[in-house]
Amino acid sequence: MLATEQQVAPAHLIEFDRDQVRNKLNREWFAVEHHLSSHPLFSLPRLVELAKTTAAKRPQFLHFDVGAKSVGQRWDETPSSEWTVDETIRRIQNAGAWIVIRRADQDPDYGRLLNECMDELLEHADPALERQIKIREVILFITSPNRLSTYHIDRECNFLLQISGEKMLYVFDRNDREVLPEKEIERFWSVDHNAAVYKPHLQDRAYPFLLRPGNGLHIPINCPHWLQNSNNISISLSVNFQFRDSVAGNLYRANYFLRRCGITPSSPGRHPLRDAVKTGIFTGVKGTIDATPDRLKDAVKRVLS
Secondary structure (H helix, E strand, O other), X not given: OOHHHOOOOOOOOEEOOHHHHHHHOOOOOEEEEEOOOOOHHHOHHHHHHHHHHHHHHOHHHEEEEEOOOOOOOOHHHOOEOOOOHHHHHHOOXXXXXXXXXXXXXXXXXXXXXXXXXXXXXXHHOOOOHHHHEEEEEEEEEEEOOOOEEEEEOOOOEEEEEEEEOOEEEXXXXXXXXXXXXXXXXXXXXXXXXXXXXXXXXXXXXXXXXXXXXXXXXXEOOOOOEEEEEOOOOEEEEEEEEEEOOOHHHHHHHHHHHHHHOOOOOOOOOOOHHHHHHHHHHHHHHHHHHHOOOHHHHHHHHHHHO
């Protein structure tokens, strides 16, 4: 092969646009391109190895199920697989499965990949961002042909990158209070990770984005979304992080508590001073609860739920 024909390794794993990162990060969704589709960490044998290791050493970070029937179906209503995770992956073509491997970065190879991706993001971001990050994480999704990934919101600031296969992503405006009422956000941050409720009559408000190998979408915290896989096996990578201060989360938790006490709280952002007081008080209360014995902590959570 002539030198001019030799493939040159891309300078970046993910092609970030500085203006988009600085102006839209965790505010609006935006598309990115990446060069990870042919990376050896995403071959099926390597993913089987990762899934088996996660099942054996970190089972709390592994979820797999079969047979989601509707967009609005809760995660806890989806039947689990009768096979082991590695067998489910081997049967993925016909299993109707959705496999989620969280904290894949605890495997050193994926951890190095995460650090490279995050370093590239931080090159383009506001310098203050790195200090605000509490947890950074890699999540992998392996999905059977035609499988739904049901409607939900996340607490992570997310870049969802498509490695192989195609699927349609539908993402909604998190500031549309008909789509996502504040009561649902409050429950999500306080007691129910599946609190967001799909409203079929508002589906036309979603932004449709075709995920294909080599592209991806930034999804801000709390943006409702769901996915429909095409007639192919899909592998997707989430590079994401959570913020250190948890201000937004604790403010919604404070509002949830006030609502449970019969008080209608003001919406976040309308009264900054009031928000600061509520957040400060709830942060202190939460710290006290977290330090109490588990039995008392569980009793408090039952009262709040």
